[in-house]
Amino acid sequence: MGGYSVVLGFAVVVILAWQASAQTCLKSFTDGNAIKSYASCNDLSTLNAALSWTYFPTNGSIDIAFRATPAASAGWVGWGINPTATAMVGTQALIAFKHSNGSTVVDTYNIVAQAPPSPSTISITVSNKSAVFQNTGQITIFATLMLLSNKTAVNHVWQVGSAVNGLVPQAHANNQANLASATTIDLKTGVSSGSAAVSQKTLKDRHGIINVVGWGILMPIGAMIARYLKMFKSADPAWFYLHAFCQSSGYIIGVAGWATGLKLGSDSPGVERTPHRRIGIALFCLGTLQVFALLLRPKKDHKYRKYWNVYHYATGYTVIILTIVNIFKGFDILQPADKWKHAYIAVIASLGGIAAVLEVTTWIIFFKRKSKTSPRTVSSAYGNGGTNAGHGFKQSHDDNSV
Numbered sequence: 001m002g003g004y005s006v007v008l009g010f011a012v013v014v015i016l017a018w019q020a021s022a023q024t025c026l027k028s029f030t031d032g033n034a035i036k037s038y039a040s041c042n043d044l045s046t047l048n049a050a051l052s053w054t055y056f057p058t059n060g061s062i063d064i065a066f067r068a069t070p071a072a073s074a075g076w077v078g079w080g081i082n083p084t085a086t087a088m089v090g091t092q093a094l095i096a097f098k099h100s101n102g103s104t105v106v107d108t109y110n111i112v113a114q115a116p117p118s119p120s121t122i123s124i125t126v127s128n129k130s131a132v133f134q135n136t137g138q139i140t141i142f143a144t145l146m147l148l149s150n151k152t153a154v155n156h157v158w159q160v161g162s163a164v165n166g167l168v169p170q171a172h173a174n175n176q177a178n179l180a181s182a183t184t185i186d187l188k189t190g191v192s193s194g195s196a197a198v199s200q201k202t203l204k205d206r207h208g209i210i211n212v213v214g215w216g217i218l219m220p221i222g223a224m225i226a227r228y229l230k231m232f233k234s235a236d237p238a239w240f241y242l243h244a245f246c247q248s249s250g251y252i253i254g255v256a257g258w259a260t261g262l263k264l265g266s267d268s269p270g271v272e273r274t275p276h277r278r279i280g281i282a283l284f285c286l287g288t289l290q291v292f293a294l295l296l297r298p299k300k301d302h303k304y305r306k307y308w309n310v311y312h313y314a315t316g317y318t319v320i321i322l323t324i325v326n327i328f329k330g331f332d333i334l335q336p337a338d339k340w341k342h343a344y345i346a347v348i349a350s351l352g353g354i355a356a357v358l359e360v361t362t363w364i365i366f367f368k369r370k371s372k373t374s375p376r377t378v379s380s381a382y383g384n385g386g387t388n389a390g391h392g393f394k395q396s397h398d399d400n401s402v
């Protein structure tokens, strides 16, 4: 049980860190010269962007600071108000990027079509615009805008792209995150109808973390426990309980994560055809099959038990491989900060490294035992004696002895 508490503790730490990092919006910035402070800020629902602003009712103006990371270091970030629709075309935008001459430039762009725009005048009066490039790779746009007709409920649109040609930002990617980056926000109350979008961001973050912990971390650890602890007689039957505990808690957490995925899917039309969703549904079916198969497994000396074992291993490894593939597909959709992808790569690479070392150790121990004893009585790492050396899918003599 000690191992389980460690894993659970680790999961809680990761969840807390993830939740904390979700709070990316700031109310004060330095623009390179001075500190600028704002009354309100919102994490935007996609692209890891944030908007900070102050509304001045006396003259109907807003000061804004929009912060996002370009899709590539030579790329651009943009934010704007669309007086006509919650959509890209029509947006009166501010777009900033790092110019090839080294300065961070910001200009106004009237987005009249689905085509790369040139700098132009816009229908919203903008003053004191500037932009800074931070060492983190983020770009912050600062500006003062006069709201049209003092209307504080505005459609705002934001975007990031990967390339700029001269002063013309090139087309952005067409990922779900790039297509969903527009909401309505009330700049007066600070309570936006974007709050639905913000809570969707929270749901997406939860979907990501719950599935990564359940399917992507607990289940591979549980599989490693079964494969590598089993060979130690002293670890029997502890390995079995640990394995069952990791897999069943991974499954319970995983089903919760799967349910958040269904909710997100029903809120985002178009998602139902993505491979991520299809693999997710396949994983739920395979995982559920594993749980029920456990209840139906033949006794360890039953003649069909070895077929059951082959099925159990094959399904288990399929689940792990599909999970890792699907987590990376999920990263592509949600586009969390790179550090989360890197953190998961680090976890999975460490588990893979540990597994590789244990695999080699297992075989060394197996061959040592084999050379000391007669082949008929030796118990291999995977059971069934020396005659089955090299066959990783054979039934262990004490496999699932409980």
Ligand SMILES: *[C@@H]1O[C@H](CO)[C@@H](O)[C@H](O)[C@H]1NC(C)=O
Binding pocket: 056, 058, 059, 061, 144
């Ligand atoms: C609007 O009014 C505020 C004070 O109420 C002032 O600080 C700000 O500079 C004004 N903005 C514009 C664009 O006039």
Ligand SMILES: *[C@@H]1O[C@H](CO)[C@@H](O)[C@H](O)[C@H]1NC(C)=O
Binding pocket: 099, 101, 102, 103, 105
């Ligand atoms: C770089 O180019 C931009 C756009 O032409 C210009 O506004 C800016 O002043 C230039 N900066 C330097 C340091 O030359």
Ligand SMILES: *[C@@H]1O[C@H](CO)[C@@H](O)[C@H](O)[C@H]1NC(C)=O
Binding pocket: 127, 128, 144
């Ligand atoms: C723009 O900035 C200058 C100097 O920082 C300031 O004097 C001026 O009032 C600002 N204008 C607006 C409209 O905020």
Ligand SMILES: *[C@@H]1O[C@H](CO)[C@@H](O)[C@H](O)[C@H]1NC(C)=O
Binding pocket: 057, 058, 059, 060, 147, 148, 149, 150
């Ligand atoms: C916005 O409201 C302020 C204060 O009520 C008023 O002075 C200003 O003229 C209004 N601006 C517009 C464009 O209606």
